[in-house]
Amino acid sequence: MNTEEIEFLAEQEEVTIIPKFTDSRVVHLISGDIGPFRAGIPCVVPIWVAKTLRKKHKCKIVAPEWMELDLLEQKLEEEKSSRFFTPMPSDHYMGIAHLLLSDDSDIEHADRLRLTIKNIWDVRVAKARASADTFLKGGGRHAGIDHLTQLEICNLRPLLLDALDTKHQLSVPMENMSALNTSAASGSLSESFSSASTPRRSQ
Amino acid sequence: MSNLEDMFLNEEEDDEEAITAKSVLEMITDAWVNEKLCPEILPNKAELVEVMMEQIDQMEENVLQLQKTDLRSIIHRQELERIRYLIRSYLRARLEKIEFYSVWVFKNQSVLSPQELAYLKEYLSLSVAPLKNLCDRFPGPAGQLNPKQMEIAPDLEAHVFAKSRVDLPDTIIVHDGPREEEITVTKDSQRIVPYSCIRQYVRDDRIKLI
Amino acid sequence: MSLFRKRNHYFSLTDVLSSQERVPITFQVAVGYLGELDASAEGNILAAGTTLELPYWLVTSLYQEDGVGIDLPKQYKQAWRDILAADAKVVNLQRLCKYFYEFGKLVSLIRVRDHQDIIDLLIQTLVDRHRELTNWAVHAIKQENEFFEKLDDIEQELSRRATSAELNLSNWLQSDCGQIRKAEMVQAHDRLVSSSRTFNT
DSSP, rough: OOOHHHHHTTTTSSSEEEEOOOOSSSSSEEEEEEEOOOOOOOOOOOOOHHHHHHTTOEEOOOTTTOHHHHHHHHHHHHHHHSSSOOOOEEEEEEEEHHHHOOTTTTSSHHHHHHHHHHHHHHHHHHHHHHHHHHHHHHHHHEEEEOOOOOHHHHHHIIIIHHHHHHHHHHOOOOOOOOOGGGHHHHHHHHHHHHHHHHHHHHH | HHHHHEEEEEEHHHHHHOOHHHHHHHHHHHHHHHHHHHHHOOOOOOOHHHHHHHHHHHHHHHHHTTTOOOOHHHHHHHHHHHHHHHHHHHHHHHHHHHHHHHHHHHHHHHGGGGGHHHHHHHHHHHHHHHHHHHHTTTTTTGGGOOHHHHOOOOOOOOOOEEEESSSSEEEEEEETEEEEEEEEEOOEEEEEEGGGGTTTHTTSSSSOOO | HHHHHHHHSTTOOHHHHHTEEEEEEESSSTTTTTTGOOOOTTTBBBBEEEEEEEEEHTTTTTTTTTEEEEEEOGGSHHHHHHHHHGGHHHHHHHHHTTTTHHHHHHHHHHOOHHHHHHHHHHHHHHHHHHHHHHHHHHHTTTTTTTTTTOOHHHHHHHHHHHHHHHHHHHHHHHTTTTHHHHHHHHHHHHHHHHHHHHTHH
C-alpha cells in the first residue's frame, strides 16, 4: 500500500465539525447517516465529508481530543524514553494530522502541532529502522510490532520485509530456481558427452 | 444429509442481523487492504462487491432526484466516487495477481469469481498460445515448453505485517529451518510473521494484514 | 510478491542475466563435439585439461558428467570471503559481480560441498551491508550516488524501493507547502533513476 491509499483510510475516520448552516434532513450515506446539521452545534462526520464542507465554507473543523500540544509533547517524551513503540492516540495519527493541519487550518497552533507530530513520527521511524536492523542481524522470522501504525509500516516495508524475504530465499533450498530454464537443453549436451566417451573407450 | 445442512447451517444465517450497507462497505475495505498486502490471491468476495454495486446503482438514482447544487448531492456523489475507487482498486489488485500467477491460479481456481475465471482463461489463451506457436518453430529441445516451469507460485513464505482481530484458540507455529517456535496470538497484537503460518487465519478473516 | 521471487522465475529477465555469469570449468578428459567452446581447440574436440569460463546455464548441463571439474568463481573463494568478512560494506559488489547474491545462490546449487559456506557468505554479506543501505536509501535525496554504484543488482533494487517509499512519503508530507520543494524531490529521484539506468548497460 502507498501513502495515498493509507490516507484514503484515514479519511474514513471521524471528526467533529461545527456547521455554519442548518439542514434538518439526515443524509443517508452508504457508510452511515450524517446530520442533521445545526449552525453552531457540533456534529460528527467522516473526515472526507468535513474536508468537503470546509472547502465550501460550510463548517469549521474541531481538533480531535488528542491533538493538543501539551499531550503531544508529553507523548513525544514518552516515545523518546521508551525502548518500545508506545500506543498512539489514533491508528491514523499522521494521516489525520496531515488532513486537518493544512496551512489554512481552523485548528490553533497548527504549525506547532504539525512539528510535534512530525517529531514523534521521526522518533518512531528511527526506532523502527534500528530495530529492523537488529532483527535482520539477529535472525529469526517473526517479531512483535505492537502499536506501530499503518503508515509507519508502509514506510518500513521495503527495507525490512524485502530484506527479510531476500535473506530467507537465499537460505532455503530452491526447487524451482531458474537454472532449470536450461534443463531442456541438457539432453543434447549429454549426447555429445556419451559420443565423446565412446571413441575414447574404443581407443 | 442436505436436510441436516439446511437445519443447522442456515439456522446460523437466520440468527445474523440483517447486514447493513455500512458493514458491507467495511468488509470490502478490509478485503481491499488484505488483497493489496497478501502474497497470494485470496478467496473472492464477489458477493459483497455485487451487493455494493447494487447499492451504488440505487443511490445514483436517488441522487438524480436531488438538485445538482444541493450540498447533499455533492456529498453523495463524492461518496460514490470513493466507493467506486475502492472496488476498482480491489478488483485490479486481484487481476494483477491473476495475470502474474496465471498458471498457478488456474490450478487453484476455487478462489476466483466466475468473471475472474473467464478473464483468466482468456488471458491464458492469449499468452500461452503465441508462446507455444513461437516455440514450435525452434528446433529440437530449445522449442520444448515445460508447463511446470511456467507456473509461478505465490511465495507463501514471504513475510507480512499482521494484526489479529481475536484471541486465537491455537498457537501459531513459525518454522525457521529446523527450529519451530510457537506463538500465542492475542486480540489486536501485531507481528511480523511468514505468511504461511497465518494463512488460514487471513483467509477466514481472523487476522488482517497491515 | 517478494522481491527475490519477482526477480527469479521462468519469465524473468534478471534470472536470465544472472545465469549468464561465468563459472570456471575444467575438462579432465577429452570431449567431442564441444571444440567450438574453445577458440584454441584443435578440430571439434576439447583436449583433456582444458579450462574454460562458461556461462552458468551451460555449466548446469555439464557439471554432473564424469571428468568435469567445477571451480568456484573467485568472488566466492576464501580470499574474497575473508575480505567480505572483514568489512563487507566497503566492497564494490557491482564490480565484483553484478548478481552477487543470485548468482551465488545458483553456484551453491552445483557446488554441493561448498553449498553452506556460500549461503552463509551471501547472508552475512547482505546483513552486514543492510544498515549502510538503509542509511543511504533514506537519505538518497541529499547524497551522491557513490554508494549506490557499489551495490549489487538486488541491493540496488532494494534501495530503489526504499527510496521511492521515502519520496512518496515526503512528497505527501509536503503536498500542502507549495511546488518548489516537491520539484526538488522529484529531480533527485529522477537523478537516482537515471544514474541507476546507466549501470544497467
